[in-house]
Amino acid sequence: MSKKVTLVARDAADAIARGRHGDPFAVLGPHDLGTDVIIRSLQPQARRVSVLTKAGETEMERVHPDGLFAVRLPRPASYRLAVEEQDGRVFEIDDPYRFPPLLGDLDIHLLVEGTHLRTFEKLGAHLREADGIAGVHFAVWAPNADRVSVVGDFNGWDGRRHAMRRRHDAGVWEIFIPGLGQGCVYKFEILARGGVLLPLKADPYGHFAEVPPKTASVVWELAERPWRDADWMAAQKARNDRHAPVSIYEVHLGSWRRVPEDGNRPLSYLEQAEQLADYVAEMGFTHVEFLPVHEHPFGGSWGYQPVGLFAPTSRYGSPEEFRALVESLHCRGIGVIVDWVAGHFPNDPHGLHYFDGTHLYEHEDPRLGIHKDWNTQIYNYGRKEVMNYLYANALYWLEEYHVDGLRVDAVASMLYLDYSRDPGEWIPNRYGGNENLEAIDFLRRMNQVVYGEHPGAMTVAEESTAWPGVSRPVHLGGLGFGFKWNMGWMHDTLRYFGKDPIHRRYHHDDLTFAQLYAYHENFVLPLSHDEVVHGKGSIFGRMPGDPWQKFANLRAYYGFMWTQPGKKLLFMGCEFAQEREWDEDASLDWHLLNDPRHEGIRRLVRDLNRLYRSEPALHQLDNDSRGFAWIDCTDRDNSVLTWRRMAQDPADFLVVAGSYTPLVRENYRIGVPEAGYYREILNTDSEWYGGSNVHNDGGVWADEVPWNGQPWSIRLTLPPLATCVFKRDR
The missing domain is CATH 2.60.40.10 (Immunoglobulins)
Structure with a gap:
């Protein structure tokens, strides 16, 4: 017994053997006694344990019945342990308790x-x-x-x-x-x-x-990668700039396309690196936005309840393979945005919730720490270690995966202490208001960190309220985002195009109202996944009328969207008029492209993207009032709107006419600023897109007839339920 006491104290041995010792390095491993050392090792499965040194093998003494072994011997330069298990298997290991701390x-x-x-x-x-x-x-x-x-x-x-x-x-x-x-x-x-x-x-x-x-x-160490996207990264800042064309294809990786002959499995990252990249490039989108790729336990959350913020989901492959997907998109000239969830996290027991037995990452008070809508936990934005975790995560995706931007989910729920809460369920801030001051500071600092470290990146806020300055610089009092989703535009325009055309004259303002605030922020016009779930049906399904009118309405709507100020975002499947509501467990209905009407919608979206990218008037001043002017926004009786889009060069402009009833309108005159021939460069009623092919014979000459306050005018044939674009030949 005396020898055992000299090798290890009884209470320390008991604590180590029961896993209750708070400082195991104080007991295990080598401990200096001058010329000698005591080496201790816990090997609960072992029959015997020996220390191997240059001097030979020395058997250790079992000093606790639960497998704690110890020995005193002259101080070795180094040693290993030989472990013989109860079944007779013998192996050698290096003792983890002989190594010093590695955190400097x-x-x-x-x-x-x-x-x-x-x-x-x-x-x-x-x-x-x-x-x-x-x-x-x-x-x-x-x-x-x-x-x-x-x-x-x-x-x-x-x-x-x-x-x-x-x-x-x-x-x-x-x-x-x-x-x-x-x-x-x-x-x-x-x-x-x-x-x-x-x-x-x-x-x-x-x-x-x-x-x-x-x-x-x-365990997965991301190796140094010989990235092949240097050209893209060099041009990243210009591609993500507010003056650049930005047309985003929003994708859920698990349901974009599946493999029916292989159990209906989703495509892997590597398969998408080929198929998705080819498709997006052919369709003319400038960026892909992935619904959250962070690891998440519940597939039905679509990634919006992540547990592993630093891990791309293993459902589709390894981290290296996700890198290959990003690289493939970049090599085809396509930027990559990932949805980033910094507002909350789920209660799964293996996750962050109650991580060390305390409310470490979340607020302890449920009035601050629980998100009622999703029964999730809200980050404690006042704790510096939690903020460090999130700042580092933002940089991690930009640096380790070369993603171009972060679209921050549910920003409104972060900004307001009373978000989705009844009176008495929230705590006012120190000034008595409902603003979450700590979350505001976090968002500002996050944007400063992202743009400070990566000036070519972009951040996008999904913010559904009228919070001022979301996409204005922090030094001017804003939140510092690069862009903000225009949720009001989305709701207004969907409501308008969902009306029977006979009633649209009473809802004309739904299409014009956005111009009252269109330049307060750097807006993205979104038709996102949120609009095709939870019983809302598809975008196509909301269009009124018989099948012909539904397709015509959708074509006219897309024509309106792509010619209005603001960057564009379209959820997958909407580009070919998916008819059913989105299902995350099923592939998109690609077979619909066998129907010329659906293929026509796809062709239109492709051509709209090409037009948007090629015409500076459609993107250079997207977020500047100099880039847009109504020609006539008052013709509610005919449900006709006409407007101009302008580039930085004032002589570079387009004329757009939208007629949103199923009637052909002949000799419809609109004012234009200059003489010349106005070529019809896009008509959503073209037979190429599945329309009735009412057109203007390629274009019209301007008459020296003042109209709409302009010195010249053109007479148009307006197709039914259509948007037409004209460009003056210079």
């Missing part, structure tokens, strides 16, 4: 300060070498835990085996485990205060995860 003092200082913008390089799991030994360094922030361990197949998911070292000043736990490598599956076992063992936690900084419904993290 500067990293700890920046983590404590909340200014370590690339925490993803230090926290999480990373392939490292220590003393020439290869392994994995694990680090996790859990300041209120009594003990944190790494568990996985490599240790039988036994939390006693690899308990971590606590860096008290930062609340971070770390350990280097030699011998582990890429693809290792792991979680964190956390003992909360009071001895409460929590559900196993996935790594908040994990770069990869098991395929759901499995929930463990996977």
Whole structure:
């Protein structure tokens, strides 16, 4: 008994063996006694354990019945452990408790300060070498835990085996485990205060995860990649600029296209790198926006309830394969935007919720910490470590995956303390208002970090209220986003085009109202996934009338959308008039393209994109009042609107006429500013798009007849339910 006491104190041995010791490095590994050392190792599965040094093999003494072994011997330069298990299997390992901390003092200082913008390089799991030994360094922030361990197949998911070292000043736990490598599956076992063992936690900084419904993290170091998109990255700033054409194709990776002959599985990242990239390039879109690609446990959330913000979902392949998808799109001249969820996270027990036995990432008070609409947790925007986590994540996607932009989901729910709450269910800010001051500061700082580190990137806000200055610079009092979705435009125009044409004269303002505020923000005009779910049906399904009128209405609507000021966004399937509501578990109905009417819609969207990109008048001043002027917005009795779009060069302009009843209108005169021949460069009623082919014989000459306050005018034949675009030959 006396020998055992000299090798290890009884209470320390009991605590280590039961997994209750808060400082395992104080007991395990080598401990200096001058010329000698005591080496201790916990091997619960072992029959015997020996220390291997240059001097030979020394058997360790079992000092606790649960598998704690110890030995005193002359200090070795290095050593390994030979472990013989109960079944007779023998193997050698390097002792993880002989390695020093790998997080440096500067990293700890920046983590404590909340200014370590690339925490993803230090926290999480990373392939490292220590003393020439290869392994994995694990680090996790859990300041209120009594003990944190790494568990996985490599240790039988036994939390006693690899308990971590606590860096008290930062609340971070770390350990280097030699011998582990890429693809290792792991979680964190956390003992909360009071001895409460929590559900196993996935790594908040994990770069990869098991395929759901499995929930463990996977060690995955992103290697240096010989990126082939240098040309795109060099031009990124110009491509994402507010003066550039930006036409976004919104995609849900799991349902864009499936493989029916292989169990109806979704396409992989690599398959989409070929098929999606080819399709988007052929359709003329400038950008793809992916619904959240972060790992998420519930497919029905479409990614909007993520658990692994740093891990592209493993449903479609590896992180390297997602990189290949981004690269393929860039090589075809297409930018990549990812939906970014910084407003909330789900309650899944392996996620961030109650991470270390306290409300670490979320607010403790449910009036601040629970999102009622989705029963999710709201980030604590006042905690610097949480903000560091989110800032670093934004940079991570821009740097490690070369994505061009972040579209921030549900910004309105972040800005307002009383969002979707009844009186008494929220806490006013320090001034008595309903503004979430901490979230506002977070969004401003996030945009400053993104644009400061990556001036060519873009951030886009899905913000559904009239909050001022969403896309204005922070130094001017704005939130600092590059763009904002124009939700009002979307609702107004869908309401108008959903009306029977006979009633549209009473709703004329639905199409004109947006011009009253169109230049207060840098707007994107969205027809997004939110408009084709939850019983709303498809965009096509909302169009009134018989089949001919439904197709004509949709063509006219798209013509209106692409010729109005603002960047464009269209959800997948809408480009060929998908008839049913979107289903995330099924492929888009590509067979509809066998119908000339659906193919006609697809051709129109393709040609609208090409026109939008090629004509400076349609994009250079998208967010500037100099780029738009009504010719006549008062003809509500005929449901006709006419307008001009202008480029930075005043002589470069287009004339657009929209006639939104199923009648042909002959000799319809509109004013134009200059003489000349006005060529009809797009007509949504063309037979090429499935229309009735009422047209203007290629164009019309201007008459010296003043009209609509202009010195010249043109007489048009307006097709039924159509939008037509004219350009003066110079």
